Amino acid sequence: MGKVNISFTINGSSHQIDVEPQWTLLEMVREQLHLTGTKEGCGTGDCGACSMIVDGRLITSCCMLAPQADGSDVTTVEGLLANGDLHPVQQAFIETGGVQCGFCTPGMIMATKALLDRTPKPTLDDIREGLAGNLCRCTGYTKIYEAVMTASGQEI
Amino acid sequence: MKPAPFDYHDPETLDEAVSLLGRLDDDVKILAGGQSLIPLLNMRLARPTALVDLGKIAELDYIREDNGGIAIGALTTQRTVERSQLVKDRLPVLYEATRLIAHPQIRNRGTIGGSLAHADPAAEYPAVALLLDADFKVRSASGERTIGAADFFVTYLTTALGPADVLTEVRFPLLAEGVGWSFIEMTRRHGDFALAGAGVTIALSGGECSHARIVLFGVDATPVRSKAAEQALVGQELSEELIASAAQTARDEIGEPLSDNHASSEFRRHLAGVMTARALTEAARRAGWVN
Structure with missing residues (x-):
């Protein structure tokens, strides 16, 4: 072994x-x-x-x-993190209140990053699909979807 | 969540993997994408003493046209299948089945060969392989052989593969021109294993059903064909009534579906009928049926 x-x-x-x-x-x-x-x-x-x-x-x-x-x-x-600055995805989660207990947040942020790397302007359906493998038991997801929209420069 | 210790081998070629498997006499498990095996290791439901990880065998990662079909290397990830333009254009039923598998993280790591060799009766790939009559290419120290889908799935999580066999390729025949298809499932939540699902191919000649194939999954120890329902359709004028009665036949034909905390046996049986009727309707419309 x-x-x-x-x-x-x-x-x-x-x-x-x-x-x-x-x-x-x-x-x-x-x-x-x-x-x-x-x-x-x-x-x-x-x-x-x-x-x-x-x-x-x-x-x-x-x-x-x-x-x-x-x-x-x-x-x-x-x-x-780049030069001590939060990534735009992290900033968007803060701005929209897409975080409650925070346990799912690192995973949500990585899923969002992976989604936006491929699909810079996702639709709501793209976001639901991209984050389908990430569970949050606090927020009901609405704020998280808003964070992804914000991070991609789209209006909520 | 910690797996019990094991020896780890990561051969870089198929030849090396096959000879290693022929040589090791431990309780060996083959690791592909790990999306079924690693959870089992984490929960210690599986405790192999050695793992042979096929992940470095680049020669088993491909999708290509092959003699009127599509051949896919066993180590090809579900995500690669999902993103293949060839699959989407030539075998859309495989694309649709792939889209139903779990969620992005799982499809990014899970492989087609791993899913088929794991043989979960509620999984999509075993069902689509049976629906299309796929061929499985298998290598062992004693050579190569091909197993048809009808002989591959033996029972719950059990296939015709021996402990030293490596599934190397699955080859799907293309559907003939004009054949309609459908592949659907019912899940509690998006990405869950199916409570029940159905795959259908159907062909019409005039208004008459000239070919029908129905595979149900999640309702027995392996994916199963509903042969009585298929026979009830062929040679008949297609109608909503005929579809309803074939779905009833399919529902009655299956054995005793699993009963667990997700669904009772009776509910799975009920869903099998509903899925059959919906899949038949969708497949028939794709075959040109106007109702």
């Missing part, structure tokens, strides 16, 4: 580390790299709280093993 040596980039910085093969990407990022912005919700790929962007695709990091990230380019919510 030996460790596995993997190389990857996370939020722009390169790492080469030994990981336990049974660790998920989520666990490695939180426990080994101490990036705790990403949350664990269900651990079964249903809630989206642990969403990250890996090689340009939104994924649930509880359903990806750390060794599967070998050679990948990973972005977590921490990686959205």
